[in-house]
Amino acid sequence: MANRFGVLLRDARRRAGLTQDELAARSGVGVRTIRRLETGSGTDPRVGTVTLLADALDVTPDERRNLLAAADGKQPRQEPPEPAPSPTAAGPAPVEGEARSVPAPGGLPAVPPEVSEAADHLARVMAARLRRAEELRRVHDPFPLPVRWRQAPEHLADHWDNICRVPAGVTAAPLDLSGEVGDIASAYRRVPSRRLVVLGRAGSGKTVLALRFVLDTLAAREPGGAVPVIFDIGSWDPTATPLRTWLVERLQRDQPGLAAAAPGGATLAAVLVDTGRVLPVLDGFDEIAEGLHRPALETLNSLSTPLVLTSRFAEYQRAVTVVDVLTSAAVVELTDLTPDDLAGYLPRTARRGTADGGSGTTWDAVLSALRDPDNAEASPPANLAAVLTTPLMVGLARTVYSDSRDRDPTDLLDATRFPTPRAVEEHLLDTFVPTVYGGQAASARDGGTRRSWEVDRVRRWLGFLADDLDRRGTGDLEWWRMGGSLRRSSRVLLVAAFACVAAALVDWLVFSPVNALVSGTPLHGHVVLVDGLVIGPVVGVPFGLLYLLVVVRRGRMPEPTRVRVRLLDRSGRQPGFRRKVVARFAAGVLGGVVAGVGYALAATVVKVLSPNWTYAVDAGVLVRVTLVDAGVYALVFGLACGVVLALAAVLEAPANLTTATSPGDLLAANRATALRLACGLALALALAIAFGGFAAIGAVQAIADPLPWDLHWNLETGLLLGLMGGMSAGLAYIVTFTAWGQWLLFTRFRLPLVGRLPWAVNALLDDAYRRGVLRRSGAVYQFRHARLQEHLAKAYRAGR
Template identity: 30%
Template sequence: MSRSRRRLMVTAAACLSLLGLGAVVVMVLVRLDLGEKLHLGDAAGVLLTTVALVVPLVLWLRRAWAAGPPEDVAEAKRVLAELVHDRWAEERAIRAQGAPAIPVPWHLTRRTAMMDHARLVADGDISGDAADDEWLAATFRALRRRRLVITGGAGTGKTTLAVRLLLLLIETRTSEEPVPVPVSLADWDVEVHPRLHDWLAERLRTDYGVARGRGKGADGADLLVRRGHVLPVLDGLDELPEAARPGVIAALNKTLAERDQVILTSRTDEYGDAVKKSGRVLKGAAVIAPKALDPKVAIGYLTDDLPPDRTPAWDRTLRAMENGEAPALAAATRTALGLWLVRTVYIERGADPTPLATVYAGDAAALRAHLLDELIPALLDRPPTRPSAGDPFRPHHTWDPVKVRRWLSLLARLSTAHGTREVAWWRVARQAATPPGRKRPAWPVQGWTISLTGILYGLPAALPPLATGHAPLGLALWFAYGLGTASMASDTPAFSRPTLADHLARLVREQIRPFRLAMLSIPGMGLPMGVVTGAVYGFWEGVGMAVMTTTGLWLTIAGPRPEESDEERPPRFTSALTPMAVWRANRALTGMRLVTGLLLGTTLALGAGWVLRQMGGEPGDRLRELGLGLLVGGMLATVTQRGRRAWAATVFTLPLLAATGRLPLRLMTFLDDMHKTGLLRAVGPLYQFRHAELHDHLARVSPDATRSAVS
């Protein structure tokens, strides 16, 4: 529909609405002038009808008369680049906490079977230092197709290098260059999204607040991705199931166009196996690998970070490391993670380093486990680098390291059991309450959660009848609406913060969906209503009712609706998604449902009284009230099955798990604090352990061993 035609239709609807409202106002004034009493139910009905008519009209007017041309592609890219940079610059700052960059050397892989022909990748060899910003960005831009695979073993700094590179590319980006966007490969199912572009566009909508248009056609997110305006930074090929990795390599080769750029991270062996099984290397991609840190470089890094008046114990430890008397320490500091662990556990805490060169001098595995064990109390004890109250580095609370270790171990085991290293808050409580070998939580927990969510969602619809003495109707609505909503609602959260206007529009459309066939002839609905009202109250009242009913139903069905998908209209990015933002959005959505449920319950209570009077019944006719309540409540329970209850289900399940010590009562506060301390990182709506080796270490530790090791 053209914009001019839409505006004409909206203007006509507005005029009809004003005529209908005017007729109602005249009716009220005439009745008052004649000395008649205006019944409270009639007044409330007029008010609710007016609101139900005006709200969709205003929403549609705002959409239909929205001024301004679609957003420019360059502007959309600029906004996206700012969101990505701000989000990941904060992640990098939380991770580093003021620590200098570790100078890990990188070079082209010597495994020629994992990389395309050298002449198709770059001119000359590639080697440099990860701490050299100029080399890193220049090397990537010098690649023939700007495709890079970062490989390496555990703890070699693959993800750190990828994040550093994407920040540099954004900071030095020209308007023609694509915007680097990091995404976790663990979320890509090539069976659902065979094309990289389709999956990446979906992640743009989810992670950066882009509203999906009506229909399933291409939209602005597809525009950016398919035209090469987005550079995907695909992290963690090795975190996919082994059988899925070759499919990702094959999908990339099939869907990447000549101009498409990509950055991929993976452990070396896993990437090599995936390439071998797929039968093809990633076309045109340079594959780089790290070199082990030289002991002299590691000693220099630790020395520079120590105070000038360092203790004699540090002198002895560094000498033992240099002379080969502490081989385990020398081996640990040959990787970026090991060097960072020594710095965090010992230098930042001011701890005595003697055990490094004595107790753990010759046992590399024991030293690694010791450093990982001490990492949690070390990070919890670390003071924030900024003193302000709004500091993103400052945790909300002080946590007991023993409990933190136990809870993180549980999260690691739960994610491992589901084949991932990701932590989704909307799945944690359900997974923790599910006995081993089962797919659903135990019945006591499941029944408790459904009952409480039913009370939460059903109470607003039941309050008005209960408050006016219609207890059977209120209880019937409470049971049917609440239990139906709780049992059939989705456990998947909404990944955007809905506005009140959008929520009201969606609610109205959901309520009328079952009656769509009956509304095919909208005037056929308004005319009988007008005739009946005119016969009972008078001509003008009938005209007003007919006009208001017709216009209101028409507006509800025809608008306001989400905009049509438009591939030529660049998306308007609003915010970078975080797990806390998803939590707050679903909390807000629950609040909106409660408010609208209260309004809906009020409407039902008033409507029930009016219907009973027209049927010749008395207010005390409980049987008819009960029947009407069950009918309407059952309908509502059916049409609200698309509602989301992830927030409510999590909140109501946590007290049971907290009582047994399995999870903290304030789960999101805990996860957010672990993110701020550097133990977790936020990737879109999910949390991940910042170090895969820490995740694997915690997943292998039993709760009893965890308790004894920390204490």
């Protein structure tokens, strides 16, 4: 039957004037499945698949019967997952009138195999990550809360004619998109424009619904198809960065392998976005900075990109009032949980048995009061009833009271203690952290072990992090930006001080002993001491200056390095490769020249103080010699540093697709990369100084007059100078230009030193994630909810 069905399907598609890609976009059936069906190489199609194809082709009743008869009603035996066989799932919208509807825009363009494989890898990563997120949120423990939605008020949505993409003169009938959490993916597929807005108040379950949408959509995805990806849109500045650029940057941040070059030169992330193989799920429109909602909505309206957008109701309504609705987007609104929902859920989260030995649970009295407030023994539970209508507050109540043996939820009915709904919410938020860091809630549900922390200290540390995020206007806790809370002047001084100390230690512990051993001259303590003290600023000042000019003035902390060294391979070169090499060379020359001049001054000071000094020269000659030395060392160090940094840029290539993407893994990978890069730079710089000195000395001797002492340069001198310069510059480079070095200096040293964070910063973040205080979004942490971040930040500022 397959061959006959394929012939009928191909004829109907050609009569409709559609390509296979266009039919795939209209029907929601994968283009590979359509290709197999038309060629007869696949198994017999499902009835639901035939219905989707027939709806998309708008065939006559007779043609529909012929298609169904040819398919013979058999279910496939080994066919990849198809979309749910709903007659309305992703097909054209019902219309009033005789004209045919026009569903979603055309299909995905063909791409090279590398891009398709990258999309499949991204899909697997997203599925694994979001399943883990559901586990840590205990979404399925014991079962998901019944999040429901209904149609939003009409003034917040576009015309149904635009949503359904019907031709001019045709009127589209409204779609019934109401449903529950398990229906979100099928509801989206019923929207022909593939643009959906989900509204709800704080804590109403928008993010959990986004998780479920992505997982359900991935379950029905065809290989090579679009991958739904959640983007926390709160950090987007539409006035500074186009949406397309921002999406690509976020993909490359969270999936370093997507920074690799695709055929044609663009990165894999860029190609995935440009070819529609990324379906953006933009979570948190309300969290965009105040004043940017208008340009954000205007930007989204200028695009026809399929997307899902979540927002708090009030913020979206204000933006729509000022600008316009989101073009072609259907809008749904999450509804409140009911007392019956609570009665079905909360008792199953608590232990059996009550304090008086009854067979119920600790929630029975509370639930009875909520369901029948007129007969409640305690005061009317209006405040509690108003609070326990969102999954966030129900989840907090479950943690505080179901997971704790020493708390009684009937306390929540006390109207004297909690006179307003806000008081109840603040109590739950305030009690959440002490609960998860103590008692039974601290047991490792994931099978791991957890550290013991003092609750008060944890609250202060988390409060500092929340306050820092609030001041920066973001919810992304990026480990490489945590040091940005320090003043710019403090950061510059710390970088310069570290470079000074590193260079001095290298001089004292390595250069001076090796020099004495090679030259056969005795060590003089005061000379060695002075040598280190003057050499320190020679390295520290240039690196402090470079840090000020290259990093601080740019206003951004160094990003994590997502590269690995690879020789003789041009395939990984990214756009802007030549510009990057030139910029590295220029920065290296600048730093080397400053260091060379400083080293000449330091060398003169040390020589004058040395007991071996036997030259009798006046101050004028000494200054002249110092200036000549400065020119020599500036030339040597400048060219050596420029060549070495440019060479490092040439040898860099993007990480592969299997690179880990959790915050801890990215930190570990960046640490390894920074150390390898520093070692490589140190060795290359040592060799460049050693052999570059011969050319520089020859040039100076050819044009300079005779000097009071000989300018000589041999391999021994060059290697000693190169050893000191390479080791000092390598250490300084780490803390100046790498994200891991900045993390080490500011977050792992400075912030714990002043009590803002513990010395075990990584352990704190990972433990908070496992306890459900933090969540992961790709390579960054976030607080479990914006309300929790706001509460902790407010408490930190109040107690400071």
